[in-house]
Amino acid sequence: MEIDVEAQSNPDSTIFKNANRLVILEFEDVVYKIKTNNGGLIKKDSKCEEKMILKGLTGVIKPGEMLAMLGPSGSGKTTLLTTLGGRHGGGGRLSGNxxxxxxxLSNAMKRNIGFVTQDDVLCSFLTVAETLAFTALLRLPNNLTKDQKILQAEAVVDQLGLTKCKNSIIGGPFLRGISGGERKRVSIGQEMLTNPSLLLLDEPTSGLDSTTAQKIVCTLWQLASRGRTVVMTIHQPSSRVFYMFQKVLLLSEGNTLYFGNGAEVMDYFARIGFAPSVAMNPSDFLLDLANGLTPGDSHEDQNLVKQGLITAYKRNLADNVKAELQEINLHQPHDEPEDKTIGEWPTTWFQQFSVLLKRGVKERRFQAFSGLKIGQVLTIAVLSGLLWWQSSHLQDKIGLLFFMSGFWGFFPVSQAVFTFPQERKILAKERASGMYRLSAYFISRIAADLPMELSLPTVFLTIAYWMAGLKATAGHFFLTLFVLLLSVLVSQGLGLALGAVVMDQRSATTLGAVIMMAFLLSGGFYVQNVPGFIAWIKYVSISHYTYKLFLGSQYSENETYLCYDRGGSRMCMVGEYPAIKQVGLGGQAISMVAMFLMLVGYRMIAYIALMRIGVTKV
Incomplete structure (x- = not known):
C-alpha cells in the first residue's frame, strides 16, 4: 500500500482512501421510554410507570451536512444521540426505525461510526501523541502496518492543530496537563483516526470559551464538507457557531419543535408568530421557545406555548421531513451486500494485549512507583527490622510473620480496589467503540500491575528478614518470599473483585477494610480459641493461610526451641508452642491449594463483574 505525501495534512486522501462509504442517517418515529418508580422509596403500593423520553422523532441527515441538536436540559438531546449511535443500552424501551x-445498525456500520462523549475520557499520564498512537494501534485494522497506523495518528495531530502540545501529558483533576480545548480535540482525534463516515458528538463545546468552541465547530464543519455526516448536541452556541450548522433540530421535552435548514429557522418561527423583539443570538431565542418563553414580556402559559409549537411543527414541517425520507428510500440501494471482510475486532487478541500492556505500563509507571508508596514501604520495612532486630524469642518471630501477613494483606487490597472504579469510564468508552476484547484488557491490566505488586514486597522482605534475624538460609528466605508474593497476589485479586463488583471507590474501600479485618482476627494469632459458630471464617481467610504458610517456611514439626518452666530451661518442640499449635505446622499443601484457588477465584469474580460494562450488542 502506497502512502501519499499528503498524509501529514489530509489523512482522508491517503491510507483510508475509498475505505468508507458515505452514510445517510435516517430515524423515523423514534420513541424511547424508561421505567420510573413513583413514590421515592420502594413500597408495596408504589407503581412503576413508563416515562417517554423521546416522543416520535423523525429526521434525516445526509453526507456533507452538520446537524445541531438544540434544547434545554432534559429535552432528550443526549438520549437521541446515544440512540443514533447504537449506545442506548438496555435501560429503556426503544421503538421506531x-x-x-x-x-x-450492523457490526460493519458500527465500525464506521465515531462517537465523542461529553466528558473527555482520557488517560491522564499519557501524552497527546501517545494517546492517539495507542488508539490507532488498537482501532485501525490489520491491513495497515504499524508504521502506517502511527502515520495516521501523526496526521490527525497535525490536522487538529495539536502539534505544539503533542508531547504534553493529558493531565487530570490533580495533574496539570493540556487545556480543555486541546483535550476536546484529542477526544475528537481518537474518533477521526478510523475515518468514520458518521461522527456523533455530545456537547463538544461544553466548558469552552467562545473562541475555542468556534475552532472546534469549524474543525467539524471542515470534516462535514469532506463528505462526513456530523451530528452533535450543543447547549447554547454563539451566533457565529450557530450559522455553521446546515441543519438544526430543536427539542422540547422529547418533542420536535423544528427540524430543517439552520439558516431558515428564524424565518420559520417568525412566520408562525414568534419573532424576537430585539436582535439576539438565535440559539438564545430558540432555547427560550423550547422552554415555553415567548418574546417580550408575555405571560402566556409555558405548556400552552410548547404545545402550540409542537402542533405548528406537525402542521408545517413534519410532512416535508417524511417526504424527504421517502424520496431517499426510493433512490437508496437496499440490496447492497454487507462487507463480510470486516470482523468483529480490528486486531488480534495478542495485538490488543501487547498494546494495552504497553499503555498500562506507561500509564501506571507514575502511580505504581510514586515516591510516597516507595517511602511508605521502606519506612515500615526498616521500622520492622529495628523493632524485631535479631530477635531470638519464638513469640517475637511468629509475631513478625503474622504482622507481614496482615500488612501485605491490607496494602494490596487498599491499592487494587481503586483500579476498576477509576477506569470504568475509559473501559466503557473503549469497549463500546469495539477497540478490544475484555479478556485482553483484563489480563494486560493485571500484568501491568505486577512490577509494583511484586517488587515492593520483595524489597520489604529483603530488608526486614535479615534485620529481624529470621533463618539465614537461602532456602528459608526464598520460600518465605514465595509465600509473601503469593499472598500479595491473592489480596490484590480480592481488591480487584471488590472494586469491580461495587464500582464505588469509597464503598469498596470500606468493604475491603471490613473483610480484611475479619480475616486478620480469624487468622489464628490474636484469638486462639475461636467459637465454633464463627470459626468458619478462617477457612476463607487470606491471613490464616498466609500465616500458616509463613510458619511452615520457617519451622518444622520436629524442630526444637529453648523453653523455660519451674524446673529451669529445656528443649521443647516448636509444634507444641501454644501460638503455633493452634494453627499447626501441617497441612501446608492444603493451604497452598486454597491460596491458588483464591488467586484464580477472585480474578474470575472481577472478570465476570466487568462483563456488565461497555458493550451494546447489535
Whole structure:
C-alpha cells in the first residue's frame, strides 16, 4: 500500500482512501421510554410507570451536512444521540426505525461510526501523541502496518492543530496537563483516526470559551464538507457557531419543535408568530421557545406555548421531513451486500494485549512507583527490622510473620480496589467503540500491575528478614518470599473483585477494610480459641493461610526451641508452642491449594463483574 505525501495534512486522501462509504442517517418515529418508580422509596403500593423520553422523532441527515441538536436540559438531546449511535443500552424501551444507508445498525456500520462523549475520557499520564498512537494501534485494522497506523495518528495531530502540545501529558483533576480545548480535540482525534463516515458528538463545546468552541465547530464543519455526516448536541452556541450548522433540530421535552435548514429557522418561527423583539443570538431565542418563553414580556402559559409549537411543527414541517425520507428510500440501494471482510475486532487478541500492556505500563509507571508508596514501604520495612532486630524469642518471630501477613494483606487490597472504579469510564468508552476484547484488557491490566505488586514486597522482605534475624538460609528466605508474593497476589485479586463488583471507590474501600479485618482476627494469632459458630471464617481467610504458610517456611514439626518452666530451661518442640499449635505446622499443601484457588477465584469474580460494562450488542 502506497502512502501519499499528503498524509501529514489530509489523512482522508491517503491510507483510508475509498475505505468508507458515505452514510445517510435516517430515524423515523423514534420513541424511547424508561421505567420510573413513583413514590421515592420502594413500597408495596408504589407503581412503576413508563416515562417517554423521546416522543416520535423523525429526521434525516445526509453526507456533507452538520446537524445541531438544540434544547434545554432534559429535552432528550443526549438520549437521541446515544440512540443514533447504537449506545442506548438496555435501560429503556426503544421503538421506531433507525437506518444507516437504509439498513439497521450492523457490526460493519458500527465500525464506521465515531462517537465523542461529553466528558473527555482520557488517560491522564499519557501524552497527546501517545494517546492517539495507542488508539490507532488498537482501532485501525490489520491491513495497515504499524508504521502506517502511527502515520495516521501523526496526521490527525497535525490536522487538529495539536502539534505544539503533542508531547504534553493529558493531565487530570490533580495533574496539570493540556487545556480543555486541546483535550476536546484529542477526544475528537481518537474518533477521526478510523475515518468514520458518521461522527456523533455530545456537547463538544461544553466548558469552552467562545473562541475555542468556534475552532472546534469549524474543525467539524471542515470534516462535514469532506463528505462526513456530523451530528452533535450543543447547549447554547454563539451566533457565529450557530450559522455553521446546515441543519438544526430543536427539542422540547422529547418533542420536535423544528427540524430543517439552520439558516431558515428564524424565518420559520417568525412566520408562525414568534419573532424576537430585539436582535439576539438565535440559539438564545430558540432555547427560550423550547422552554415555553415567548418574546417580550408575555405571560402566556409555558405548556400552552410548547404545545402550540409542537402542533405548528406537525402542521408545517413534519410532512416535508417524511417526504424527504421517502424520496431517499426510493433512490437508496437496499440490496447492497454487507462487507463480510470486516470482523468483529480490528486486531488480534495478542495485538490488543501487547498494546494495552504497553499503555498500562506507561500509564501506571507514575502511580505504581510514586515516591510516597516507595517511602511508605521502606519506612515500615526498616521500622520492622529495628523493632524485631535479631530477635531470638519464638513469640517475637511468629509475631513478625503474622504482622507481614496482615500488612501485605491490607496494602494490596487498599491499592487494587481503586483500579476498576477509576477506569470504568475509559473501559466503557473503549469497549463500546469495539477497540478490544475484555479478556485482553483484563489480563494486560493485571500484568501491568505486577512490577509494583511484586517488587515492593520483595524489597520489604529483603530488608526486614535479615534485620529481624529470621533463618539465614537461602532456602528459608526464598520460600518465605514465595509465600509473601503469593499472598500479595491473592489480596490484590480480592481488591480487584471488590472494586469491580461495587464500582464505588469509597464503598469498596470500606468493604475491603471490613473483610480484611475479619480475616486478620480469624487468622489464628490474636484469638486462639475461636467459637465454633464463627470459626468458619478462617477457612476463607487470606491471613490464616498466609500465616500458616509463613510458619511452615520457617519451622518444622520436629524442630526444637529453648523453653523455660519451674524446673529451669529445656528443649521443647516448636509444634507444641501454644501460638503455633493452634494453627499447626501441617497441612501446608492444603493451604497452598486454597491460596491458588483464591488467586484464580477472585480474578474470575472481577472478570465476570466487568462483563456488565461497555458493550451494546447489535
Amino acid at each position: 433507525i437506518t444507516y444507508n437504509g439498513k439497521p
